[in-house]
Amino acid sequence: MKYAGLFVLPAGFFLSIAALILFPSPAPRAAFVLCGLAVEALGVAVAVRGHMEARGGSRS
């Protein structure tokens, strides 16, 4: 699950780059960049969740 989250992170980055190329006007560009960041936040959340599950199974 941690790896799935880490794989999602570059997807958010490419979304932000796509925003620069696809949208010349400021408002949609900013919205699309924010969408990219939201995807990255999701990826971080999934990775952290995966870490917590792994830790739950190996508490010392």
Place this chain on the structure above:
Amino acid sequence: MNPALPSPIAPVMTEACFALTLALLFLAPLAIAGVALINTGLGRSRSAAQALLGNLAIVAVTAIVFTLIGATWVGASGGASHTFQLAGKSWNWLGAGPLLLGGLGSAPPQAQLALLFEFLAVAMAALVPWGSGADRWRLTAGCAAAAILAAIVFPLAAHWIWADGWLAQLGVNFGLGAGFLDGGGAATVHVLGGFSALAVIWIAGPRKGKFPKEGLATALPGHNAVYVLFGCLLALVGWLAWNVAGAVLWLHAPLAALPVTAVNTLLTASGALAATFAVTRIRFGKPDASLCANGWLAGLVASSACAGVLVPGQALFVGLVTGIATPLMVELLELALSIDDPSGAITVHAAGGLWGLLAAGLFASQPGQLVAQLVGIATLLGIVLPLVYLLFWLLNRVLPFRVDPDGERIGMDLHELGGGAYPEFVIHRDESYR
């Protein structure tokens, strides 16, 4: 009006400006010394010598590796680089500087100073995860990880942001303000270091006994609050020099704007300390020295991003927000997310740096600057974090990060160095190993 609206074109550096920046860069290593003391003080007494030796070794390793490999890939502003064309724009993604610092003596003064700044920056970036791996990260593995940061990850980020890379060119290519702004290395040093710390913690796991099978996380307090707090004072001197030198080199600030940059640095740290002091006083009944140190340092980290582009009132606001968020995030990471970060690097360096970068965009007067900062943050999260994790994960397969259980039990000093930092002290038995 902002004190130093960044100029995309570097002015010719006068001799006075060269001398001032050089003098500042001689003071900047005090920030490294401060962080090294903080890393050591927040660890345990039985690992203190290994921690401080590790800090020193990491500075040495990064200097050597950066000379051999990294400096070439960072390149220089206006120097040779690798680019590709996409959507009608030129994307400058990797530097192509001379090998082994060739021609350094005859390079323009600004390029020489930029290189000196980068040497310090890469050392600081590699020190950050060392504190998070305290009490369980092997010295050789720590040095190898520092070498990876100096050879691959830092050069990429530094080229993109400081050496006319594609993030610096966002203003020219896409009309986004002055491009991604990072005058003091919040992104290239602190966010990179903070993400490296997260990768180390994920790979090495928590200290033994930190998260018992039942109950809450065990508190494993640092062994020397004096080191930690004195480290904070040393760091202030270094940070003042660091941010002012960065404003000259990366924001092309005029001399008249430099005192404001220094004042903003102090105000951000002060606001953060005051807020952390108040939050811990309210939550625990007494201010917490360790968390106050974290708040102070997080304020300095946030100032790295924005001290050169804010007015003092805004800098104080940035510090206050940093100081409120820092103790809450430290608690969240430890208690709710099971992340054992002895030095608080994820909160202090990663979160503090990201907030500073965002604030630089929020308060900017140029249109599009906020989007430029957001694209930079997206790059750090989307490229730098997975890349660091992948490289460290591969390294861990070759050179295991975590010391063996016996080494962790007797302490890193005895296990790795054969002697303790405080030989005349009797180190009591740790309850968590019963």
